[in-house]
Amino acid sequence: MIILPHSKFVLAGDSVTDMGRTQPIGQGLFNPHGTGYPNVIQGLLTSVYPDFFINVVNMGYSGNTSRDLLNRLERDILSLKPDYLSVMIGANDVWRQFDTPQIPENSVLPEEYRENLIKIVRLSKTVTSNIILMTPVYWESSLTDAMSARMREYGQIVREVSAQEKVLFCDVQSRVDRVLKHCNANYITWDRVHPNIPGANVIAHALLDTLEFDWKREC
């Protein structure tokens, strides 16, 4: 696995990351990681690598767009001095274009999204070089769905920024699409954005594979 023992792994994002995590910092005792993919990450990292003592810190914040995340990056994320940093952002940048089109200032268009992402990566590099960019996800495989198509456009931007900035890329959307071949989206999520526990596992497994997690490790 890429992550070294006794390191700090911070997961930044929106409500898909947050999912009820402890405020102000999603670490510590009393199940602080919420009920989303960070909880699965923490559960697996600690149970399979009990000798690694990795500090998984959930810093998702419900409702965040890339613009919001950029604004709080210094204060909320980088001040924690992560050794590893994952970023899964963009769902709200897209969603607001569809659920509240009458309030255009609430959403973030592709050009700004790309700029925000680049700024997030470059600022983060001052603290760590271990950065993973994850695609935002829409639990809908049809490309004729307007919001589905739009989310993939943003996922493509994540891919391009990852390559350009030379950071790890995690294609969560394609993992999700693989699952949706077998079951209906309603089996995982009612709003196609916030998944249930199995859906959180799907996202977590995508991230763990990027981290070269060893599922069958003996310890």
Add this chain to the structure above:
Amino acid sequence: MIILPHSKFVLAGDSVTDMGRTQPIGQGLFNPHGTGYPNVIQGLLTSVYPDFFINVVNMGYSGNTSRDLLNRLERDILSLKPDYLSVMIGANDVWRQFDTPQIPENSVLPEEYRENLIKIVRLSKTVTSNIILMTPVYWESSLTDAMSARMREYGQIVREVSAQEKVLFCDVQSRVDRVLKHCNANYITWDRVHPNIPGANVIAHALLDTLEFDWKREC
């Protein structure tokens, strides 16, 4: 308008009808009609026909399938002796096939749905001949979406039963589709089943048109 002064109009259904109505009977003081289409119906009937004193009674019950509604029809609906009765049921019959396919006993398949509808109509006729069957609705216009296609299949059964049993038919789905030509489904509903206030208006207007409501009435 079809509805006569001083009559009782009962609206039966599932959570799309219920929407937080007063228990056990959705009538009376203190805004008892919840926040869905019955609330719009009541608001418009009373404000435009203030001399009619129509008793609008919301008897939606969250989670109901056609099987559940049939089971409680005598006790909950017919015992109220409605002069007019609308029935909008079937969303959960379909939804459970997609969100909890691992629990097949929770959903209702087309054949049983048709039978349940027919029984509902025939039992209701012992109390009133003024019956309106409304299609269940999925706020998704793509026919390639499996659940969307399935919901229309159930809507078609409503149409056929209405014709066969000679009761009024209200095609809510086609009204919804007309709206979705202009805006994204997320603008109205996040889960494509429970609409917001504008969506409740869309359903209500469909029903009011069936009732030959006079929008420009002078009084």
Add this chain to the structure above:
Amino acid sequence: MIILPHSKFVLAGDSVTDMGRTQPIGQGLFNPHGTGYPNVIQGLLTSVYPDFFINVVNMGYSGNTSRDLLNRLERDILSLKPDYLSVMIGANDVWRQFDTPQIPENSVLPEEYRENLIKIVRLSKTVTSNIILMTPVYWESSLTDAMSARMREYGQIVREVSAQEKVLFCDVQSRVDRVLKHCNANYITWDRVHPNIPGANVIAHALLDTLEFDWKREC
């Protein structure tokens, strides 16, 4: 209709407007418009004009007099940069003269009311020329009732200021009186100030008529 697509329509007022709207701004997701006439406005504007994407913003504030509204106008209302602005204020200016006469500083007398209204209009004109002044309403048609007579006196001031300042005038009181010819005030409101849902429709329809809303629009 007067209102153009993609515009912002702010509704200022007191508790008759507020009715439990979302704080600090009555816009966005999750039914933010409370249960009064703004909710009806939003429901009808969006369901009948789904292609217009009008941002209806409820900025009513419970307990406000015209003095309070003037004090928060800049900060709460004009800072939102409305394209259209409706103002329905004055009920508390009058009511406090009758329910707490022992605290005279809580009410606003006619002369000050007129001045407040004029200031509100003139300040608002720096942001938009699309202003609608609505009469405050008392759900009592008897002119021998002291508070009813007083409220009409304030309604007359609204009419005069509208004419003088050349802004749209919405005579809600006369619409209300038309309804009260057919039903008792207790059918709509217990305190003759806060109406139930049908009463909210009456106010909303008065405002929509002023806006030349097309009830039978095909889209």
Add this chain to the structure above:
Amino acid sequence: MIILPHSKFVLAGDSVTDMGRTQPIGQGLFNPHGTGYPNVIQGLLTSVYPDFFINVVNMGYSGNTSRDLLNRLERDILSLKPDYLSVMIGANDVWRQFDTPQIPENSVLPEEYRENLIKIVRLSKTVTSNIILMTPVYWESSLTDAMSARMREYGQIVREVSAQEKVLFCDVQSRVDRVLKHCNANYITWDRVHPNIPGANVIAHALLDTLEFDWKREC
């Protein structure tokens, strides 16, 4: 004063009597009499007659009509074996005719009201001969107001039944009208039915005068 030491005085009625009294019996420790006129009665009887130890029992029940009171008379009121019994009922018999005319079974018309009152008195006489009938009250002095006129019609029935059945009569409405000559109804009550503390005093003073309470008693 009419009431003898160490006796039990039960006050029956609707929400105007109830006003948050302790359930199931409005007697005992911890201020059990609610915030209406029974609380004033209890406060004055005990402070001015501290040597009388009168057990004041509030048995008002919110929402009751004369029909409801008759139904629970045996179980709730007479089973307590009152030495004195006051009855103030009828406001809801009237109110429901005006606030929910669409549900006629919720109100009580004059003929039934008279019969209910007579039955209440005759049943009560099997337990005590000390019965006081109080008029229901509407805090509106205009006789051109339909509900005001209707309430006085019911008050007249109370007067007639009292005379016919030879029990004490307490004309609360005329006491209220005397106060309304000096101040607006909104100073006492927003809905013209439920008074504030001063209004509770007005009702209590009317009842105490009927009981020949000695305000200036030395003890």
Add this chain to the structure above:
Amino acid sequence: MIILPHSKFVLAGDSVTDMGRTQPIGQGLFNPHGTGYPNVIQGLLTSVYPDFFINVVNMGYSGNTSRDLLNRLERDILSLKPDYLSVMIGANDVWRQFDTPQIPENSVLPEEYRENLIKIVRLSKTVTSNIILMTPVYWESSLTDAMSARMREYGQIVREVSAQEKVLFCDVQSRVDRVLKHCNANYITWDRVHPNIPGANVIAHALLDTLEFDWKREC
């Protein structure tokens, strides 16, 4: 009665005055006067003098000693510009000497109490000359009880300061003692400090007599 129409009457004190009054100012709508003697005062002043429109303001504050009241006098009491001001303070000055003798800084000894009272009166005179000093009360008539004897010592100081400063004096304790000749203290209060509703009437009547209230006034 001493109090003139349209005047403001502020009642300062501790928890015996406060009794759950509205914060920050005990005036206005929605029964703001708590459940102690100010509520009785307000009820009687308004019901018997409905044409006087006296603004009764409860400014009691639970736990206050004379030291605390002096500290907040300017900010909380005098800033309200009372036309009439009653002060009932001292119960906590005494009580803390008996219930928490291990924390001597929480109580106020006689000499400081006298000084505090004098300062309160003199400061208040800059705003109004209509001041009533009321004795603090202990619902225990035995003089062999140490706290009872101590409270009377403080009551004597109130009497002396009233005479010296030429303000009205209200001897609540002697009124209380008159009642305790007829009934046990537990009938009125469990802790001998906070009375129930009848006890609140006893205090209120003492104050109303000082104000030359006319119980039998015709209006």
Add this chain to the structure above:
Amino acid sequence: MIILPHSKFVLAGDSVTDMGRTQPIGQGLFNPHGTGYPNVIQGLLTSVYPDFFINVVNMGYSGNTSRDLLNRLERDILSLKPDYLSVMIGANDVWRQFDTPQIPENSVLPEEYRENLIKIVRLSKTVTSNIILMTPVYWESSLTDAMSARMREYGQIVREVSAQEKVLFCDVQSRVDRVLKHCNANYITWDRVHPNIPGANVIAHALLDTLEFDWKREC
């Protein structure tokens, strides 16, 4: 100490015993003994005799008189098969005579109290011979106080019944009086019935002395 290892010790009584114990049985995990003297008993028995594993069971019930305790004795107390049983009852038998004299059926007079106690003892003897009767307590040493004198009259009955029925007698009142020589009653209790923690220790120590508890035991 009298109590043997591995035995069950049930404490019956009223609110002085109850003090918020776990329902329906005051034993087990999670500090089930409330905040009164049973909690002190349990704390000391287990900390000083950690090898005895005595099951202390608090079966006090707030508001109980001896009549109430007798009524629930079989069902609540004896069904637990206590090895040791203490009974501290009577405070409410007396108190109700003073705080609600207007409801005489709520209190228990001396003759009935004696009979209730005898019945309680004799019924209990069918289950255990280890019975301790404790005096009810009033935290007031003056015998000129009517309720204080009355409570001692009941304490004397406890003493007589204990002697007559040959069960252990615990004179809590004299222990309390010894403390009140040194400090004011308000230091321990505001209502002279429910003591604070130190007062709970005073009662507990009286009971432990009766049980020949060894404070300085070495283990």
Add this chain to the structure above:
Amino acid sequence: MIILPHSKFVLAGDSVTDMGRTQPIGQGLFNPHGTGYPNVIQGLLTSVYPDFFINVVNMGYSGNTSRDLLNRLERDILSLKPDYLSVMIGANDVWRQFDTPQIPENSVLPEEYRENLIKIVRLSKTVTSNIILMTPVYWESSLTDAMSARMREYGQIVREVSAQEKVLFCDVQSRVDRVLKHCNANYITWDRVHPNIPGANVIAHALLDTLEFDWKREC
């Protein structure tokens, strides 16, 4: 994997299984599986086998001993007609011997535990032959700890009953011990019985290995 598509898998147990699952049946929508190992099982089964639609049902019940489970087996577990049934019981049978030794009827001794297990297995076989017995677990590896030694004694009984009754055996304790070689018990659990999320993963992985779950399955 042993489990077939479209089957029902019921997990019976105590609070380690329950962990806040939905009542009365831990299945369905809205994350019904609590926060313990059933949640991990459900997350992994559905995310890795999305085409299997296995109905995972959490029927743990906090506080249960083997005696309690046996008592409710028919009604709560077998009535659900499981295709697969896992049983993890015994922690409370042991714990009560150590935390409440003064209440011996609350715990279950080894001989009864064995009998209860055998009865549970044999009754279950009438419904399914796919039964997995899991050892109860104490998160303490020292055998000199009395409760740790006792829990292993019960684990050995589970092993023996599994062999004798020819059902699957899952040795959770040895999996736990493997983890405790690497980290302190406090890292996983404060009371050594209820693990946090990583500890829930450890239990789940033990069970999944028994079920021959394929971690690297491609779908």
Add this chain to the structure above:
Amino acid sequence: MIILPHSKFVLAGDSVTDMGRTQPIGQGLFNPHGTGYPNVIQGLLTSVYPDFFINVVNMGYSGNTSRDLLNRLERDILSLKPDYLSVMIGANDVWRQFDTPQIPENSVLPEEYRENLIKIVRLSKTVTSNIILMTPVYWESSLTDAMSARMREYGQIVREVSAQEKVLFCDVQSRVDRVLKHCNANYITWDRVHPNIPGANVIAHALLDTLEFDWKREC
């Protein structure tokens, strides 16, 4: 006893001291000392020495390490001007090394612990010379348990600092070990840190013995 009449005794510590005490200062009325050993101390000091009027002040703060206590010493503890000061700190310094080893900044290592203790003592000496240092406690007697061994290492530091700084030393751990010879740790505490009421007595008795408390004092 060492403590003199009318003095103030402040108990500083972590959650073992805090146990729900009143904020911001654990003194005064309404049982302010929480449910831990300070409550026992207060109960015994006041019941056995009712003439001493000692002000017991609980200033424990949940979660505190010695580092946290040092940081708030001036503001929270010394500002109260204690006559006697006990300090029981260190449990969290140790615990965090075992329950959240992945967050090393949350724990305090032995060298810093010693320095913190010395600073706490020396700063406190500027206010009082009556200082008692108490060992932190782990309710586990096995020395092979890593956290148990570590806690004793910290206890040894307390002993050394006490001797070096010439303040009173209270060896709570050895008192605890004496109890654990007779009963299992689960009988007193589930997490081996927070004891139940009997465990609170064990700690309190250790402290009272250090203070030369006279259990059999006559007063």
